[in-house]
Amino acid sequence: MTDVHVAPARLLVADDNKVNRLLLTRNLELQGHTVACAENGRVALELLRRERFDLVLLDMEMPELDGFAVLEEMKRDLALRDTPVIVTSSLEGLDHVVRCIELGAEDYLGKPVNPVLLRARLSASLEKKRLRDQQKELLRRFAAPEVAADLEQSGFALGGRRVHATVMFTDIRDFTPLAEAQPPEETIELLNNWYALMFDAISDEGGIVTLMVGDGLMAVFGAPVPLPGHEERAVRAAREMMALVALFNQERAAAGKAPIRIGIGIASGEMIAGYAGTKARATYTCIGDTVNLAARIEAHTKVAGHGILVDGATRAALGDRFAAEPIGPVSFKGIAAAVPVFALGAAPG
């Protein structure tokens, strides 16, 4: 009975009939799994909400709350909808089986349950669940939490929608000579520390990092989830980033290392947000004139000698809560008219 190797799992058996519960539990325990039991749908849902289970074996015909109701509840509950369910039932009629599958059941096993079939279906379901969990974990690691949640809830589709948001670009100035003057390991460590600080400042204000390139990054405030006051939030994040870099430089100075300097460019307006790429490999991003403008303004920080520069739309949204110094209309490559640009002090104005 040990020809197929399945990692031991924590299973929930929901069945109102004691003989069925005992028999199913016995078969599953013989296969090395840990089993908890519920004698009706209500108790099953209580257990599911209190403890973590890898899979549920669900009977349909139960008093208080039947299997259909349990499937419906699990489908509605974000925390439970990914827990696989194998229906074990002797319900009469194919339409019942179809209804179970439509309600999200992974598989259907007729009673009395054949132990060999049970083992095969169980290991297939658990393996699928393991892959799904792995996928979710990868998603969490490589995408912003907001993007991961958006993907989990609405699925993946290339293409975008119009949003009103604020975009920020930042990079470390004169990074190439800095990188060339030290071992590669130290450069990676520097970048990782810097990224960690920038991510903190950006996500604290509700922004998400959509792009990391070498010594720079792009962040969006207001997509995929709308964010009221996104202009001001981006500016507050920028100030926090400057403050964190100043602290970071104190640490570097104590270790006898040269300080780093960053520039931040911010622009607000309409843009297209969505997944771009191919079906096999895509990224969540924002595109449009506003994004180009933010990138140009960021590049201009080096010329203008200011740490934080913002466009007119961002400036206008800030009102008089922030002191901003106009540095005059600036002509940017690829943008027809000269654009008013404003410099913000690093400290609250």
Add this chain to the structure above:
Amino acid sequence: MTAAIDPETFAALRDTTGSDFVRELIDTFLQEAPGMLADLEQALAALDADRFRRAAHSLKSNGNTFGALALGALARELELSGVAEISDRGANALAPVAAEYARVATALAGLRDD
């Protein structure tokens, strides 16, 4: 008359789950089944369709588990017919299933101590 318990089904159950466990399972069934028969009687008297269907369903499912195929078939017929139709059959409508259960209980009690 065919055997109350199909020997092949019963042997497979015993082989896959163990003799001690099957003994425990038989004891549980012999404790629970009278309640299911009583449920059938009461649901029939009250014309309670859900309760009748559930009791018949349980008896069918458990009967088939032990290889009590005739009992399973009788219970299945009750489940599919529904309480209204069975009620039309008169006072002795449940007599066949009760008699078959008595035969199954005797056979299982014997197999238990094999």
